[in-house]
Amino acid sequence: MLASQIGFFSLVLGLGLSFLLSFIAIINFNDNKKSFDNNILSLSFFQLFFVIISFLGLVVSFINSDFSNETVFNNSHTTKPLFYKISGTWGNHEGSLLLWLLVLTLFIFLFLIKSKEQPKKYRILTLLFQQVIIIGFFLFLLKTSNPFNYLFPFPREGLGLNPILQDPILAIHPPILYLGYVGSSIIFSAALSAVTQNYITKDWAQHIKKWILISWIFLTLGIMLGSIWAYYELGWGGFWFWDPVENVSLMPWLTLTALLHCILVLEKKVALTSWIVILAITTFTLSMCGTFLVRSGILNSVHTFANDPERGIFILIFLFILIFLSLGIFFLFHKEKNQNQIFWLSKETSILVNNWFMMYFLSVILIGTTYPIFLDVISAEKISVGPPFYHKLISPFLAPFLLGMVFGPKLRWLKSKIENKISLIILFVISIFLTIIILKNLTTDLLFYTILISAAFFLFFSTTKELFFQKLNNISQTIAHFGFSLLILSILFNSILSSEIITNIKVGEKYNYNKIEIFFEKIEEKKESNFNSIIGYFKITSEDGKFVQLRPELRIYNQPKIITSEADIKTTLLEDKFLAMNIVKGNEYFNIRYQVKPFMLWIWISVILLSIGGIMSLLKKRI
Amino acid sequence: MKIKLKLFILFIFLSFCFIIFYKGLSNSNIYAPKVNDKRNLPNFEAKNFSSNININSKKIFEEDSFYILNIWASWCIPCRKEHPLLMKLSKNKKIKLIGLNYKDNLNNARKFINKFGDPYSQILIDDDGTLAIEFGAYGVPETFLINKNKMIIKKFVGPINQKIVDEIKLIIK
Numbered sequence: 001m002l003a004s005q006i007g008f009f010s011l012v013l014g015l016g017l018s019f020l021l022s023f024i025a026i027i028n029f030n031d032n033k034k035s036f037d038n039n040i041l042s043l044s045f046f047q048l049f050f051v052i053i054s055f056l057g058l059v060v061s062f063i064n065s066d067f068s069n070e071t072v073f074n075n076s077h078t079t080k081p082l083f084y085k086i087s088g089t090w091g092n093h094e095g096s097l098l099l100w101l102l103v104l105t106l107f108i109f110l111f112l113i114k115s116k117e118q119p120k121k122y123r124i125l126t127l128l129f130q131q132v133i134i135i136g137f138f139l140f141l142l143k144t145s146n147p148f149n150y151l152f153p154f155p156r157e158g159l160g161l162n163p164i165l166q167d168p169i170l171a172i173h174p175p176i177l178y179l180g181y182v183g184s185s186i187i188f189s190a191a192l193s194a195v196t197q198n199y200i201t202k203d204w205a206q207h208i209k210k211w212i213l214i215s216w217i218f219l220t221l222g223i224m225l226g227s228i229w230a231y232y233e234l235g236w237g238g239f240w241f242w243d244p245v246e247n248v249s250l251m252p253w254l255t256l257t258a259l260l261h262c263i264l265v266l267e268k269k270v271a272l273t274s275w276i277v278i279l280a281i282t283t284f285t286l287s288m289c290g291t292f293l294v295r296s297g298i299l300n301s302v303h304t305f306a307n308d309p310e311r312g313i314f315i316l317i318f319l320f321i322l323i324f325l326s327l328g329i330f331f332l333f334h335k336e337k338n339q340n341q342i343f344w345l346s347k348e349t350s351i352l353v354n355n356w357f358m359m360y361f362l363s364v365i366l367i368g369t370t371y372p373i374f375l376d377v378i379s380a381e382k383i384s385v386g387p388p389f390y391h392k393l394i395s396p397f398l399a400p401f402l403l404g405m406v407f408g409p410k411l412r413w414l415k416s417k418i419e420n421k422i423s424l425i426i427l428f429v430i431s432i433f434l435t436i437i438i439l440k441n442l443t444t445d446l447l448f449y450t451i452l453i454s455a456a457f458f459l460f461f462s463t464t465k466e467l468f469f470q471k472l473n474n475i476s477q478t479i480a481h482f483g484f485s486l487l488i489l490s491i492l493f494n495s496i497l498s499s500e501i502i503t504n505i506k507v508g509e510k511y512n513y514n515k516i517e518i519f520f521e522k523i524e525e526k527k528e529s530n531f532n533s534i535i536g537y538f539k540i541t542s543e544d545g546k547f548v549q550l551r552p553e554l555r556i557y558n559q560p561k562i563i564t565s566e567a568d569i570k571t572t573l574l575e576d577k578f579l580a581m582n583i584v585k586g587n588e589y590f591n592i593r594y595q596v597k598p599f600m601l602w603i604w605i606s607v608i609l610l611s612i613g614g615i616m617s618l619l620k621k622r623i
Numbered sequence: 624m625k626i627k628l629k630l631f632i633l634f635i636f637l638s639f640c641f642i643i644f645y646k647g648l649s650n651s652n653i654y655a656p657k658v659n660d661k662r663n664l665p666n667f668e669a670k671n672f673s674s675n676i677n678i679n680s681k682k683i684f685e686e687d688s689f690y691i692l693n694i695w696a697s698w699c700i701p702c703r704k705e706h707p708l709l710m711k712l713s714k715n716k717k718i719k720l721i722g723l724n725y726k727d728n729l730n731n732a733r734k735f736i737n738k739f740g741d742p743y744s745q746i747l748i749d750d751d752g753t754l755a756i757e758f759g760a761y762g763v764p765e766t767f768l769i770n771k772n773k774m775i776i777k778k779f780v781g782p783i784n785q786k787i788v789d790e791i792k793l794i795i796k
């Protein structure tokens with residue numbers, strides 16, 4: 001009760017502070033003093049403070065199971081373990097928007113602290129643009145999705161948190177993802193502000209690069225966590241389904257990656273300035289667009305919490321206001337300045353090529369995600385775009401992309417030629433031979449795979465060679481690219497070598513297939529506070545006579561009454577053994593799905609390597 | 624001049640996107656299916672396909688016989704596949720077929736029925752998909768078997784096949 005009240009009034013105060021901040025900032029912007037008004041800094045701190053209080057108010061309401069709060073009533077239950085009561089705070093629409101707001105205010109406060117050497121007007125304008133976004137979200141929250149709605153008479157019991165969200169990884173996935181996803185707002189505001197101040201310079205590039213890296217690292221890790229969750233919780237045995245919600249997190253990642261590479265060019269010389277601003281605008285716009293797509297209910301997805309058209313319309317209008325505002329500012333203020341021309345064989349060109357590929361991947365995903373909506377509205381025809389579309393359009397272009405990643409970093413700025421040609425050729429030949437030998441043994445020697453895997457191996461070897469034998473002048477980049485080659489290799493071999501057995505089986509039965517024996521030993525029932533579980537004991541003997549014991553689980557949650565299937569996964573360095581079971585209604589059989597998935601662990605490791613590359617670049621001291 | 628033209632085109636394009644998204648919002652398609660076997664028939668009102676009059680569900684399922692509720696749409700390709708089987712089933716006297724026309728364009732639906740035949744004793748309209756939610760449907764096509772006590776006793780997700788038809792025949796015997 002009290003916590004909710006405090007939370008609500010803190011929100012209102014936070015909104016009030018937004019207006020006050022903007023007012024003082026405008027005065028400070030127009031006065032002739034050189035100094036930055038420090039009141040702005042303290043007000044920004046108070047704004048952050050009130051949003052934190054409001055957030056804690058919601059957390060406390062969840063911990064106390066205060067069902068007079070509508071959000072708590074809808075998403076919690078007294079039997080939930082404390083951990084999930086807390087994570088339930090952001091496991092719903094209202095709470096997660098409060099988290100948005102928290103990240104927005106946190107980033108502008110940190111930005112103000114960290115940008116003391118920057119020009120005064122630039123800092124103030126960044127603050128103002130960020131406040132536009134913050135005010136938008138305050139209004140959105142208070143008007144359409146108030147987390148502190150009061151219920152009276154208050155119910156005795158809540159409706160419970162969706163069981164598939166009751167998972168340790170999913171508890172940390174939203175905060176991490178948001179730091180990247182929403183964190184891109186600061187890049188957006190800073191880029192717009194820099195455009196108006198004609199400040200797209202080398203200095204600006206050095207300063208904004210840190211923020212891009214921070215967003216990028218968190219976004220990368222956030223996407224990975226979501227993917228790990230989907231892998232073992234959804235029980236389909238895949239890690240990426242091209243679901244709209246996955247796509248909307250990947251799209252800003254692509255533009256952010258492109259932006260990260262362009263900023264490296266701008267650090268060295270004033271070039272690609274318009275492109276950089278456009279990428280900065282696009283990244284945040286895509287984040288907003290993603291929020292619109294999954295929250296408005298226009299697309300079906302696991303992140304659609306409630307279908308409320310009013311919310312959709314609000315975000316949609318706000319999104320387009322931001323788009324028109326940013327494009328207006330860009331066209332009014334931006335002056336393209338390119339110092340010198342670009343030679344075709346240089347690092348700049350290779351980064352431009354990287355960008356073309358990124359934009360291609362982006363458009364494929366963007367079209368795949370939004371095309372069904374367009375078609376539905378225009379012709380009332382319903383289609384769904386599935387994985388084959390993305391695979392067919394993306395994978396052929398990965399090969400040249402990977403080759404570009406081999407040569408690009410070896411080039412110098414301005415003008416250069418490729419060195420160490422012989423060692424590159426040797427590595428290339430080795431990659432092709434290795435691929436052919438491996439694929440010959442696998443009976444899938446399609447030319448398509450040969451090309452793609454050779455390219456991935458080529459990048460793999462050339463980055464490995466750099467890691468071990470060369471001066472480590474750009475180790476962060478090498479590690480990130482090494483991680484990427486490992487990622488592509490793991491994904492490819494994973495998809496080629498995965499095998500699956502789906503069958504119905506009852507207790508005590510044995511099932512043989514291709515010298516693999518699945519023995520269903522027994523089932524056991526267990527009671528937990530918020531669910532009952534049925535655990536299946538399986539013994540699986542593989543071709544070589546070795547056996548593993550797997551215990552997949554079915555959980556019958558009490559509130560809301562939903563059955564979830566928890567896969568049991570035995571992870572080893574080289575492969576995962578994955579077993580999920582499901583009830584076949586009305587008889588004693590269980591439907592089981594047994595999969596052997598090679599190199600799963602390496603997919604996660606390589607994404608972590610990618611982020612480590614980012615972190616090292618962030619920590620690197622400027623020489 | 625050139626920049627103005629570019630801006631104009633961009634503006635038109637973005638406005639177009641806005642309109643599409645705005646329209647897309649109004650025909651939202653969210654539903655949370657409940658997987659429940661053997662439950663009571665939901666109580667609802669629906670428009671009749673031919674007369675366009677609202678009818679209560681009690682009226683629709685008033686006869687003392689087995690019913691099949693089949694969710695279909697003219698845009699749904701698998702529905703075409705199962706349609707001949709439904710036609711066959713409709714010849715069985717012990718069972719009555721009710722069609723639920725799901726999120727469809729009425730003209731297209733009529734064309735569909737004229738072309739492939741009408742197995743249903745009655746067709747109901749579910750233009751926004753809410754009735755399908757009442758039944759806990761995942762999508763189209765989906766078929767529910769309702770017994771004489773007006774309980775949903777079976778649910779078949781996806782197009783029905785000969786095996787399912789045999790199963791239904793066995794139950795209603």
